[in-house]
């Protein structure tokens with residue numbers, strides 16, 4: 001059966017991969033926007049605190065973000081890309097992002113102190129001066145990161161500005177929707193439709209949908225694929241490793257259009273309420289995903305989908 005699984009091995013492979021000793025990616029240089037970042041320019045953390053942060057960083061973050069914050073499987077935490085993502089945002093947001101979500105999928109959260117220390121280290125690496133006082137929760141309100149000159153172009157149109165990285169978008173929509181379609185291979189949508197009430201928990205194999213069950217779930221999954229695939233072309237989206245999604249490449253567009261086509265074909269098949277008809281488009285859908293993954297996701301060292309090689313502009 002065709003199931004697109006999460007590419008965990010890609011992350012693990014990348015973590016094991018040799019870390020690049022590349023040049024320290026451009027520091028978060030002050031850009032003359034002193035008015036918006038006065039506090040930062042005066043120093044909002046101490047050198048000792050940044051040193052503590054550095055230790056936690058090397059221990060818990062460097063595998064994914066690079067020894068010099070240059071990015072690896074995770075996005076860079078220094079340089080232009082980072083500055084533009086965090087342009088003019090409250091410092092508290094950065095500390096919260098670290099505290100609440102990093103290290104990604106870690107069993108135990110960081111302490112608040114560690115999160116503040118890590119933010120101090122990121123500031124130090126970005127070229128902001130140290131002072132005597134430490135960065136504390138009490139001091140956070142009122143501190144903002146500097147406005148990046150290029151940020152408004154990408155973030156200007158709120159309605160279309162992406163907030164998911166590409167991997168998140170794939171996991172959020174393409175992954176569950178495809179597996180709901182693929183499920184027709186092992187289960188007839190007309191059989192064993194769950195009762196409309198009752199607490200059956202969400203499970204792809206159990207059908208994935210209890211509110212719009214049976215064939216309607218296949219309809220909706222096919223529509224989700226066809227309608228959402230163009231989001232792969234949205235400008236301004238980054239991949240998990242911080243690279244821009246290669247939306248300007250002709251083959252990228254073709255691979256995306258192939259998913260739209262496969263989604264439409266799956267919808268037509270589902271509308272016919274024929275299992276055989278859906279089985280006929282399963283390969284088309286699988287190929288539409290796999291053809292692009294081969295080039296842009298899973299290529300790289302030993303062909304093992306090393307995260308650092310994803311989304312290259314010159315695959």
Ligand code: HEC
Nearest residue numbers: 060061064073074075082085097098101102103104118240
């Ligand atoms: C297993 C890999 C992994 C580890 C370990 C990890 N991160 Fe991340 N980090 C990611 C990924 C992937 C993203 C992008 C997705 C997201 O924002 O959740 C990210 C995003 C971030 C962001 C937001 C960057 C941006 O451009 O918006 C910050 C800040 C961050 N991580 C800090 C840290 C810190 C500090 C640590 C160590 C305590 C850490 N991360 C450990 C994978 C990791």
Ligand code: HEC
Nearest residue numbers: 004007166167170174175178239240255256289292296297
């Ligand atoms: C136009 C190219 C393209 C197409 C088409 C495409 N993908 Fe992807 N996919 C990628 C890239 C590139 C990544 C890595 C994204 C990143 O690292 O941010 C990815 C990542 C993923 C992931 C996350 C893997 C992980 O790291 O955990 C899943 C799941 C996924 N894709 C599913 C699908 C499915 C299902 C389809 C078909 C319906 C599909 N993709 C179609 C390019 C594509």
